[in-house]
Amino acid sequence: MNEKNKTKVGDNTRLAHMGNNPRDFHGFVNPPVVHASTVLFPDAGTMASRNQKYTYGTRGTPTTDALAVAMNELEGAAGTIIVPSGLAAVTVPLLAFLSSGDHVLIVDSVYHPTRHFADTMLTRLGVEVSYYDPSADAGIATLMQPNTKVVLTEAPGSGTFEMQDIPAIVDVAHRGGAIVMMDNTWATPLFFRPLDHGVDISIQAATKYPGGHSDVLLGTVSANEACFERLLEAHGALGVCAAPDDVYQVLRGLRTMGVRLERHQQSALSLARWLEGQKGVARVLHPALESHPGHEIWKRDFTGASGLFSIVLDGGREKQAHAFLDALKYFGLGYSWGGYESLAVHVQLSDRTIAQPPKEGPVIRLQIGLEDVEDLRADLAAALAATVKA
Numbered sequence: 063m064n065e066k067n068k069t070k071v072g073d074n075t076r077l078a079h080m081g082n083n084p085r086d087f088h089g090f091v092n093p094p095v096v097h098a099s100t101v102l103f104p105d106a107g108t109m110a111s112r113n114q115k116y117t118y119g120t121r122g123t124p125t126t127d128a129l130a131v132a133m134n135e136l137e138g139a140a141g142t143i144i145v146p147s148g149l150a151a152v153t154v155p156l157l158a159f160l161s162s163g164d165h166v167l168i169v170d171s172v173y174h175p176t177r178h179f180a181d182t183m184l185t186r187l188g189v190e191v192s193y194y195d196p197s198a199d200a201g202i203a204t205l206m207q208p209n210t211k212v213v214l215t216e217a218p219g220s221g222t223f224e225m226q227d228i229p230a231i232v233d234v235a236h237r238g239g240a241i242v243m244m245d246n247t248w249a250t251p252l253f254f255r256p257l258d259h260g261v262d263i264s265i266q267a268a269t270k271y272p273g274g275h276s277d278v279l280l281g282t283v284s285a286n287e288a289c290f291e292r293l294l295e296a297h298g299a300l301g302v303c304a305a306p307d308d309v310y311q312v313l314r315g316l317r318t319m320g321v322r323l324e325r326h327q328q329s330a331l332s333l334a335r336w337l338e339g340q341k342g343v344a345r346v347l348h349p350a351l352e353s354h355p356g357h358e359i360w361k362r363d364f365t366g367a368s369g370l371f372s373i374v375l376d377g378g379r380e381k382q383a384h385a386f387l388d389a390l391k392y393f394g395l396g397y398s399w400g401g402y403e404s405l406a407v408h409v410q411l412s413d414r415t416i417a418q419p420p421k422e423g424p425v426i427r428l429q430i431g432l433e434d435v436e437d438l439r440a441d442l443a444a445a446l447a448a449t450v451k452a
């Protein structure tokens with residue numbers, strides 16, 4: 063058990079017992095997967111008053127409740143909505159809290175589809191969008207406007223893993239009358255709890271570590287007391303409810319997320335340290351490494367590191383990046399991450415407007431899966447050898 067949490071139960075104990083209460087469904091350990099649109103009412107009076115726990119499939123079922131309760135506990139949240147993808151977990155809260163004429167500040171190292179949504183749909187709806195340097199921290203003060211309503215953070219940043227001083231950003235944003243959202247997919251609430259650090263809305267692509275098996279898409283958005291009602295209202299208004307089998311899969315995934323993350327963390331850190339000394343590698347972008355510019359913030363605020371990081375190749379361009387990827391045997395070439403299997407991708411950084419992409423060479427993002435670490439090391443060694451030759 064974590065030293066800091068002596069009075070609380072450990073993460074894995076919580077993961078094994080949170081969400082549903084087996085006694086609510088005949089003692090079966092897992093909750094039923096409720097497939098539902100219609101919910102019947104016992105009489106016209108109850109129907110008119112909607113005075114019963116469940117009223118319609120889009121508004122929640124015992125299956126979605128089980129996951130929402132589990133996420134509330136993990137996040138320390140007042141409430142959680144469940145949406146059909148991680149991307150929807152970003153777009154729904156932005157739509158909930160931004161109106162025409164408002165301004166949103168978004169970190170420049172944001173997940174690319176979030177930027178696409180902001181630059182197209184939010185802009186079309188009359189929201190003013192601007193990006194800030196991932197190292198700005200309290201410096202966002204100079205970018206705050208009277209109409210700034212939301213500051214969106216994501217740490218570490220997508221592809222390049224910049225850390226952000228979340229408490230400093232929260233302080234400035236709140237003083238300026240804005241709320242703070244954080245895409246916390248990388249750390250999961252096991253390694254960082256945004257709401258404990260003042261963030262108002264915590265976003266999780268449950269597709270990644272909570273799902274854990276590359277076979278389901280889901281998102282969760284958890285809010286503090288002040289923000290949950292408005293978030294829930296937007297969820298209902300938009301009708302973006304998730305399918306019951308997917309919700310069940312993610313609740314199932316949560317049970318093992320702690321032990322999986324422990325392994326992802328160990329293997330990724332061991333490979334990251336090894337890669338730092340290898341020929342052909344200019345830099346390793348992993349916040350738990352002492353060499354990382356955001357390491358002090360990571361150490362201060364986070365309680366662990368997950369299995370995703372990048373390496374910067376020492377020289378070369380696309381040809382060298384492709385030689386690296388094509389030489390890999392166990393690392394698959396594919397998007398997404400958080401599953402049991404290792405993946406690699408050549409990171410495209412041309413969308414950045416402020417944060418400068420590494421200059422030494424191509425950036426390769428690695429998702430370290432649950433395979434035996436020696437096999438992964440051999441795979442990476444062969445790929446580096448192929449790159450140096452290319």
Ligand SMILES: *Cc1c(COP(=O)(O)O)cnc(C)c1O
Binds near residue numbers: 147152268398
């Ligand atoms: C993958 C990802 C998402 C989106 O999740 P999907 O379920 O694939 O839509 C959002 N944010 C971050 C940081 C991600 O890595």
